[in-house]
Amino acid sequence: MATLLDWGNVDAAAAQIEKTLNLETRREAFSLLCVTSLLRIDFDEARGSITDGGEDRGIDAVYLDERFGCRVIHLFQFKCHSKFNGSNRNFPSTEIDKLLAFIGDCFGQVDGFLDTCNPLLRQKVLDIWDFVNSGACQVEVHLCSNGERLIPDHKARFESSLARFKFFQLHEADLDFLSDTVSHRTATEREIHLRIVEEQIYERTDGNVRAVIGTVCGDEFIAALTDPTKPTQLDPDLFEENVRVYLGEQNDINRRIYDTAVSNEAGMFWYFNNGITIVCERFSYQPGFKNAPLRLLNPQVVNGGQTSHALFQASRTSFASVQRVRLLVRIIETQDKSLYAKVAEATNSQTPIRSRDLRSNDPVLVRLEASLLKHEWHLDRKRDQHSKIDESRRIDALKLGQVWLAYVRAEPDKAKTASDRIFGEYFPLVFDPSEMDAKRVISVWSLYTEIEKHRRAKLQEARRASRLAAEQEIESAWIVEGLYHLAFAVRKLADRANIDIFDFDQVGPLIPEAERRLAEFVKDRPNISTYRLFRNAATKQNLFRASLNEQPQQLSLL
Template sequence: EKKTPALVREITVIDTNFFDRTDQNLRGIVCSVAALDIVDAIKSDVDPEQVETGIFDQNVRVYLKRKNRINRRIIESALSDENHMFWYQNNGITMTCDKVELGPSRRSPKIKLTNVQIVNGGQTSNCLFEAAKEDRSRIDDVILLVRIIETSSEDVKLSIAETTNSQTPINVRDLRSNDRQQRQLEDAFADLGYHYERKAGQHADKPLAKRVDALSAGQAYLAYGIGLPETAKKDRGRVFGDLYDTVFAEDLTAVRLLTSFKLAQRLNDKKKEVRKKIREGLQLRLGEMSLIDGAFHALFAIRQICGRDDVDLWDFDLVEKCVEEAILDVSKLYHDAQEADANFSSNRYFKDARTKDLITKLVG
């Protein structure tokens, strides 16, 4: 408590856009504030070009900078021609303080905050600071939602910091679940007699054999339909992230996604058989262990075999006949790599982009 800097800051409410309430020893104000007010509030008194990190002492997260994809979007949003949407698209920030002094004016009153801390919204605040450094005039019209809680209790402050940051996170897949493309795929799968789960567990009450998980299907398509097995293995989160438009392109059909998904299921069934053999201490075929880490490369091998033999990639009944050959090809490469390298790592082998080139060469 003694180490936390006693910062005093002042912000101005936009017109009459504020709500003030009191509950026993707590006071709360919800208001709309100009983004530049927040930028100035977190500015260091010593060096105006830097952020006063002390104002985030009770925030549970440090600033993740531009390397964080969401932060890059916040900065781009603040500087864009559509930045009037910022208030509607951003969750805003939460501040705690020992004392709130609300100016007498009903229109655009000034709020003085004593011993203020930003306990939620640190990423947003820092992003606005960066955006202002790039072009302060561009964010002049950006408005932010702010919640202020006045309390002298350190326990309450810490409780607010914890609870406002511990709600169930929304992942990228959830954010995409209502996209037009996802809804269209759901309808198309229904016509094929399947339940497409654009949201995780969406059709938990339906037979498992007829459920198609969007992430798993996209991951399989990334390996089989697009030819990126190493990415499917090590970066499945990118399916609904930066590779979303690549995987779920406008020309993607439910049949293509379903074929990829069903082939992946067949390989997963084979993987389960290998694991069962391991549990029971049974002898494995040479290279059979490759399925544990290399299922997506087996998918890629199927793709290459189909290309060599001029087989329609999306005719599951025809493609399924290539599964065994694909497994044998990947197993052979796996075994040869094991023999050649005393420090062989299965995980590393299938994360290496060059492994798929070996598969292409072997299939011929």
């Protein structure tokens, strides 16, 4: 049962968000706390997911997720109690029927359904329909509260009702769970257990580095790496130091891994695959034991992320086949954290796609941080590196990379869909020291924050708009997905006017005109979801022809 300490822990985290983001209510801060904590996304992305307000049909947030090797539709409902004495209340069962009605109408595409949704939810529904039509996906329903969970009988009724909809799962985040998440108690110590097949194990020690090599069963490997709170995915925390994100089943190599795992040749997997490399703080096992259990403390899969995710997908298709898979694993024990990155880079034979943390000490970023500090700005090379500094004087390196890619490099669709590559193959293109200096970064960041202010204002307008305000609806809702294209449109207007794109004083006033033209562009395409529109590489080209009235021959990329 949650305690007063848990209440204070979660409430303080929400209060900090409310203050930092200058929000109007604690409820809004609580909503962002839940979305960012559960989905591991930033506040700007989380804002764009919120649909809470009048005519929200019981859906307070929607997020379409294609990370971690899965395609997932996340539906949220929040209940925020203002006082500790409300924390002993169960999640209201009356909300179940609202959620079921929405799910039935949405996925049944009931006639007239869109007219019952507020502007932001309406756009999200269109995005959901497009998302579903693009391929198989899962739906996860999150009930988030700083109180108690559903009464067990009502939870059973809800799950029974959801069972008729395929690929639906229920997740509950109560006060106790959120307190764990906020305090990172669940992430401080992570231990997984593997079992070495037979006595096939080899151990080696060199100074402060120790390692074992052995064979494990595919099904036991997947079970050990599955997210304990979300059985529909592998635990992302175990892949933080991996240099690659999962590239999906459509990637040729991953498809072959998947096909082998579910085929009659599953028993030959060990011979076809390079295996997995895991680095951990400590491992232990009993030598000489048949099928020796192996305990790993705080492990990181630094090589074999593609294999891990492909096997996970295979296990959901044919678990019996994955039981026949044998997998080569190399486990390295070291207290030297710098060795994690070296092993990760050295064991990846492909062109390395390095994570943000691995790039955080790159000389370019270190020098940029020092240069920005002279102008009283702080660069977050790592996530939340300067969390105690006021947000108005902080620049997030990842977000900077995205807006630089969209605005300076004229690639808004890549900024939207390929953020995982900012610290990979796009790093030299974005963080080019011959082009990037502190003053230019401050100017581009100022543009981003000004555009973000416009987006927040439009989101507020959309939340206040009634379902009858169709014109308002179209003009407001697109900006949730179109922020980077808006920066791109500003760039093109600046080019047309021969304005220096790094002079924010001149570029900033172009935002309203770019916004107006982009809104007209979206309005002329009512049958295309904004989710798809702003992920399509052709949009930036069509935008100029239709909205900025440029001639085709002037459309070369910069």
